[in-house]
Structure formats: structure tokens, C-alpha cells
Amino acid sequence: MPRVLNFFGGFNLTLRHIARPAVTVSYPQAKRPKQPRQHGRHVLNRYEDGMEKCIGCELCAGVCPADCIYVRGLDNPPDHPVSPGERYGYVYEINYLRCIHCDLCVEACPTQAITESKMFEFSFTNRSDAIYTKKELVVDDAGFPQRLPWEDWREGEAAMTGGWMRATSPAGDARYEGEIQWTADLGAGLRAAEGGQSENRNDEATGSKLLRRAFAKHILPEDMPLDMVGLRGKINELKAKRPSKKKVVKK
Amino acid sequence: MNWLASVDPLYAHGTTGVVILIAVIKLVVGFASIMGAVTLMIWFERKAISKMQSRIGPQRWGPFGLLQTLADGIKLFFKEDLIPAEADRFVFKLAPYLSLVPALITFSIVPVGGTLHIAGHAVQLQIANPPMGILVMLAMSGISVYGVMLAGWASGSKYPLISSVRASAQMISYEAALGMTIVTIILATGSLSTHDIVTSQAHGVWHWNLIRLGIVPFVVFLIAITAELNRPPFDVVEAETELVGGFNTEYSSIRFALFYLAEFMNTITMSAILVTLFFGGPAGYVPPVPHFAWVFPIIWFLGKTVAFAFAYIWFRAALPRFRYDQLMDLGWKRLIPLSLGWMLIVAGFLVNRWWGISMIVTVVIGWFVLTRAYALGADRTTGAESVLPEVGRRPTPSRLYRQRTSKGEK
Numbered sequence: 035m036p037r038v039l040n041f042f043g044g045f046n047l048t049l050r051h052i053a054r055p056a057v058t059v060s061y062p063q064a065k066r067p068k069q070p071r072q073h074g075r076h077v078l079n080r081y082e083d084g085m086e087k088c089i090g091c092e093l094c095a096g097v098c099p100a101d102c103i104y105v106r107g108l109d110n111p112p113d114h115p116v117s118p119g120e121r122y123g124y125v126y127e128i129n130y131l132r133c134i135h136c137d138l139c140v141e142a143c144p145t146q147a148i149t150e151s152k153m154f155e156f157s158f159t160n161r162s163d164a165i166y167t168k169k170e171l172v173v174d175d176a177g178f179p180q181r182l183p184w185e186d187w188r189e190g191e192a193a194m195t196g197g198w199m200r201a202t203s204p205a206g207d208a209r210y211e212g213e214i215q216w217t218a219d220l221g222a223g224l225r226a227a228e229g230g231q232s233e234n235r236n237d238e239a240t241g242s243k244l245l246r247r248a249f250a251k252h253i254l255p256e257d258m259p260l261d262m263v264g265l266r267g268k269i270n271e272l273k274a275k276r277p278s279k280k281k282v283v284k285k
Numbered sequence: 286m287n288w289l290a291s292v293d294p295l296y297a298h299g300t301t302g303v304v305i306l307i308a309v310i311k312l313v314v315g316f317a318s319i320m321g322a323v324t325l326m327i328w329f330e331r332k333a334i335s336k337m338q339s340r341i342g343p344q345r346w347g348p349f350g351l352l353q354t355l356a357d358g359i360k361l362f363f364k365e366d367l368i369p370a371e372a373d374r375f376v377f378k379l380a381p382y383l384s385l386v387p388a389l390i391t392f393s394i395v396p397v398g399g400t401l402h403i404a405g406h407a408v409q410l411q412i413a414n415p416p417m418g419i420l421v422m423l424a425m426s427g428i429s430v431y432g433v434m435l436a437g438w439a440s441g442s443k444y445p446l447i448s449s450v451r452a453s454a455q456m457i458s459y460e461a462a463l464g465m466t467i468v469t470i471i472l473a474t475g476s477l478s479t480h481d482i483v484t485s486q487a488h489g490v491w492h493w494n495l496i497r498l499g500i501v502p503f504v505v506f507l508i509a510i511t512a513e514l515n516r517p518p519f520d521v522v523e524a525e526t527e528l529v530g531g532f533n534t535e536y537s538s539i540r541f542a543l544f545y546l547a548e549f550m551n552t553i554t555m556s557a558i559l560v561t562l563f564f565g566g567p568a569g570y571v572p573p574v575p576h577f578a579w580v581f582p583i584i585w586f587l588g589k590t591v592a593f594a595f596a597y598i599w600f601r602a603a604l605p606r607f608r609y610d611q612l613m614d615l616g617w618k619r620l621i622p623l624s625l626g627w628m629l630i631v632a633g634f635l636v637n638r639w640w641g642i643s644m645i646v647t648v649v650i651g652w653f654v655l656t657r658a659y660a661l662g663a664d665r666t667t668g669a670e671s672v673l674p675e676v677g678r679r680p681t682p683s684r685l686y687r688q689r690t691s692k693g694e695k
Contacts (some may be wrong), residue, residue: 051339
């Protein structure tokens with residue numbers, strides 16, 4: 035293209051964008067899949083026997099840059115202990131008007147008692163409701179985050195909402211490829227390892243398949259999942275549009 | 286009555302009740318359609334630009350969000366109407382109308398279609414066909430400068446004032462280039478009336494002023510009219526990064542809505558004027574359909590106007606905003622000499638070939654002289670540097686003076 039015509043490059047670009055699909059999602063109707071490491075509302079985890087992991091050490095409150103965590107530890111009652119250690123988190127409060135979801139509390143926690151789910155629907159009409167207590171934060175008996183009535187839980191969201199990875203973990207290191215670096219969740223179990231530098235990644239298992247599918251029109255060709263590329267991608271697309279009769283019978 | 290008949294064939298058989306009725310109907314239909322067109326234009330702009338930016342745009346009210354403008358209008362209508370304490374209350378209230386009414390009046394001279402015959406009366410499909418024709422448009426764009434300028438001044442606030450000063454300077458400087466291209470068209474047509482300008486282009490694409498006058502007047506007109514409308518990339522008047530909201534920062538409620546309305550009405554009107562002047566207005570292929578042949582010129586006109594309305598939206602999506610000095614450079618150093626030179630050439634060729642060639646020579650010489658002048662002027666120092674020497678070369682206080690002052694301090 036001659037240099038003079040470069041002026042019209044902007045016109046060309048904007049015109050071509052008309053044909054491209056919108057990035058915006060009409061949120062309440064449609065929900066975009068979440069990033070595998072998204073930082074959302076906290077949960078307080080428990081062991082398999084129902085004991086709370088929190089030992090009331092207040093390290094999370096100490097490290098919090100936004101000063102939003104308030105913890106009070108208390109000695110475990112000898113006859114019915116709440117946590118396996120000496121002390122337990124008697125009061126645990128997080129003020130979500132202050133929390134910046136940096137996950138430093140998760141990094142600091144020695145027992146992995148506090149992790150973050152991917153739920154982002156916070157809804158409160160006054161300041162005191164913004165402070166979540168143990169009542170809201172502790173996971174349920176199955177080990178999943180509580181389904182708070184104002185949160186928008188949809189199909190498939192519970193499976194991939196738990197599990198966390200240290201921000202300092204060498205995930206980009208090729209040697210760590212295929213090694214699971216997520217923590218195990220009581221409810222969701224252990225998630226598959228993230229893809230590393232090579233092309234071998236299991237998007238289905240790591241929960242990023244939906245995400246790649248949603249961004250397929252906007253990501254680079256080399257980042258496209260393999261089952262969406264070429265003829266196989268076309269076939270899969272058609273399959274997704276028309277569910278086969280067998281599936282209908284099974285339901 | 287004779288004078289009226291010379292203006293508009295509608296009055297050829299005298300001003301009867303039917304004639305007045307037809308005139309009133311024309312007025313009402315014209316007003317209603319321009320108002321409807323403005324709401325559609327606002328929707329179109331928002332939808333098209335969001336498409337260009339990979340967004341969705343208005344979608345909640347009505348099919349495809351078509352009623353979004355109406356919803357916005359209702360919302361603005363019921364909002365609190367604030368007048369700043371420092372404002373000049375009368376001028377503050379007057380200014381929105383000074384920018385809305387010219388936009389409405391300008392549209393009245395645009396020929397929308399051909400000539401209809403209703404009950405023995407020849408009805409031109411344009412609201413008015415005054416003999417001064419296109420000069421009405423120039424006059425009205427002159428008045429709409431007052432709307433912007435007085436709005437900024439009467440707000441009693443700093444940013445609107447800066448914005449209005451910019452606006453008036455910009456609109457006045459681009460009006461010169463605008464007027465010069467219009468003069469070129471008037472010379473070629475031999476008439477001021479928009480109806481005559483359109484009929485002179487009616488005999489096919491090669492008679493359109495776009496091609497007949499060369500592409501240059503069209504390009505100059507398009508740029509000048511975009512600047513005249515204060516639309517991007519010439520919207521230094523509303524540069525949000527520099528001036529909060531521009532001249533209408535202090536406006537709220539229905540007065541703000543009026544400015545908004547006027548802006549988009551101007552966009553439509555100027556697209557229509559552009560089509561009238563350069564693209565033959567309603568001219569185009571009319572298939573031989575009995576009774577409904579009059580519809581096709583209207584469709585041609587609408588199609589061309591929508592194309593230019595889209596072009597303005599496209600400009601907004603594609604081009605970054607001009608800096609203020611670049612804007613003035615483009616207006617004064619490029620467009621005005623260009624339109625003036627082209628007018629001379631066209632005028633020369635209208636007389637005879639030799640005048641035309643001599644005019645080309647004159648313009649080329651003038652162009653070289655101007656280029657040389659700009660090159661000479663580019664090196665000169667302006668601003669503070671032209672008065673103060675550079676920092677290293679400034680006279681420093683003498684040693685004696687320094688010793689005295691330092692002693693005094695101790």
C-alpha cells in the first residue's frame with residue numbers, strides 16, 4: 035500500500051469491524067465464562083472431617099493491604115474442637131467495600147484455609163451488609179462455596195469455582211508443564227494442570243475451554259483450541275448447534 | 286401575488302384556501318419528518334459507532350433499541366433544570382433556541398423530491414424555495430455560531446467560555462472556505478435557488494457538481510462542513526479531555542436536549558445540503574411506474590443523505606481529534622487558498638478557455654508564493670521565546686549585584 039493511502043487505514047479498520055461480532059455480552063441474559071484464575075468472593079475451607087482449616091493466626095489480616103479482614107482467634111474448646119489446631123478463627127469478617135481481591139491473604143494463609151471463589155456478584159444496600167462473616171464465608175458440608183441468595187449461580191459454575199494457585203508459582207516454567215499446581219478443593223477436588231509453553235493443553239479439564247470458545251472470534255489463530263480449527267472445528271460447531279438424537283433419548 | 290408565483294409555482298393561481306392548506310401540510314410534514322429523522326439519526330449514530338467499536342449499542346427500548354432516543358428525551362425532560370448563579374439568565378435560556386432554530390430553517394430549503402401535481406397545483410417537494418436560496422443556509426450557519434458562543438458566554442463558567450471562543454473562531458474560519466465553494470457552485474449554476482441547483486444537475490451523473498466542478502470543491506466542502514458542524518475530527522469545541530463537556534457543560538435537562546437535538550439535526554441538514562449541492566439531490570434513475578414515479582426521487586434523496594450521515598459517523602469512528610492549531614492551519618493555510626484558487630479557475634473557464642488557462646497559471650504561481658511564505662514563516666519564533674532570549678543567553682545579574690544581595694541576606 036502506498037504511504038499516502040495509509041491515511042485511509044483507520045477507515046478500513048472501522049468499516050471491517052462492523053462485520054465482526056461484538057465483544058460486549060448482555061450480562062444478565064448471557065454470562066461470559068470466567069478466567070481459570072479469577073479472583074472473586076472468599077471462602078473459608080474445611081477438612082474432610084468437617085473441621086475448619088482456619089487456625090485464627092491473623093496472618094491474612096496482617097498482610098491485607100486494604101485492611102479489610104478482621105480475625106479474632108480463640109482457644110479450641112477441648113470437648114468439641116472447631117479446628118484441628120490449638121486455636122480457631124472465632125470471628126472472621128471481610129469488608130467487601132474495601133477488599134481489592136489481590137489474594138495476598140490466600141498467599142499468606144499457612145493452612146490454605148482462605149481461598150477465593152470466582153463469584154463476583156456482591157449485592158448490598160448498606161455498609162454493614164458489605165461485611166461478610168463466617169456465616170457467609172465457610173464452605174458447606176460438601177465443600178462447595180455457599181450459594182448465597184443474591185449470587186447468580188448457573189449451571190457448571192460450581193465445578194470450576196474453587197482451587198487456587200500461588201501467584202508466585204513458576205507456571206510459565208516449561209519444566210512444570212503437566213504438574214498440578216492448584217490446591218485441592220474439598221468440593222471440586224483437584225483440577226487438571228494448566229497448559230504450559232507447549233501446545234498440549236487440556237482445556238476441557240482446566241475449565242478454560244468455554245472461555246476460549248467465547249473469545250474465539252477475537253483471539254489469535256494460534257491460540258484457538260484444536261477442536262475448533264479447520265474441518266473438525268466446523269463439524270464440532272454443527273454438532274453443538276444440533277444435538278444428536280441419542281442425547282435427547284438419554285435425557 | 287405575481288412575485289409569489291415567480292418564487293413558487295404553487296401560488297400561480299393565486300393564494301386560495303387549498304394553496305394555504307397545501308403549504309401548511311408541507312410545513313407540518315417537513316417538521317415531523319425532520320424530528321423523526323433526528324431521533325433515527327441519533328440511534329443510527331450510536332448503533333453504527335458501537336458496531337465499529339465491537340460493542341452492542343442501544344438495544345433495550347423498542348426493536349434494535351430504536352426508541353432509545355425517545356427514552357433519553359423523556360428522561361432529560363423530567364430532569365432538574367439548573368441555571369448557574371453566575372449565568373446571564375436571559376441569554377442562557379435563549380442560546381439553545383439560537384442553535385436549534387437555524388438547523389430547522391436550513392432544512393426548509395432542501396429539495397426532497399421532484400414536483401407533484403395536486404388538484405391542479407404544482408407542489409414542489411421542499412418547504413420553501415426562496416430566491417436567495419443557498420444564502421439562507423450560509424446565514425443560518427452564521428446564526429448558529431451565536432447559539433454556541435452565547436451558550437458558552439452566558440454560562441458564567443470558564444470551560445464553556447474557552448469552548449465557545451474556540452467554536453466561534455473555528456466556525457467563522459471554516460465558513461470562508463464553505464462560502465467560497467458555494468460561490469463556485471453558484472457560478473456554475475447561475476442561480477442561488479436550491480431548486481435550480483438541483484434541476485441543473487438532473488440530467489445524469491456527469492452533470493452532478495461533484496464531477497462537473499472537479500472533485501476539489503466537494504472535498505473542501507465536506508471538510509469545511511464537518512468543521513462547521515463541530516463534529517469529529519474537528520470537535521475541539523467539545524474536547525472532553527480538555528474542556529469537560531464543551532460549551533454545554535452548564536446545561537441540563539431540556540435545554541441540553543435542545544443542543545443535542547440541534548447538533549444531530551445539523552448533521553442531517555448538512556448531509557442533505559451536501560447532496561443537494563454536489564450529488565443532484567433527488568436526481569437519479571426513475572423507473573416508468575404509473576402514479577408512483579414521484580416516490581423514486583425521494584428514495585434517491587434519502588439514500589444519498591443517509592450515505593453522508595454514515596460518512597460523518599465513520600469520520601468520528603476513524604479519525605482522532607485535531608489539535609487546535611492544526612485545525613486553524615488546515616482552515617486558513619490549506620482550505621481557504623484551495624477553494625479560492627479553484628473558484629478562480631472555474632470562473633475563468635466559464636468565461637472562455639484562455640481565461641481559464643491564465644487563471645490556472647495565476648493559481649499555480651500563487652500556490653508557490655504561498656508555499657514559500659509558509660516555509661519562511663515556519664522558522665520564526667513565536668510565543669514567549671520571541672520576546673525572551675534563550676535561558677543560557679539571558680542577561681544574568683552582575684557580580685556586584687549578586688554580592689550585595691547575598692550580603693544583605695546574611
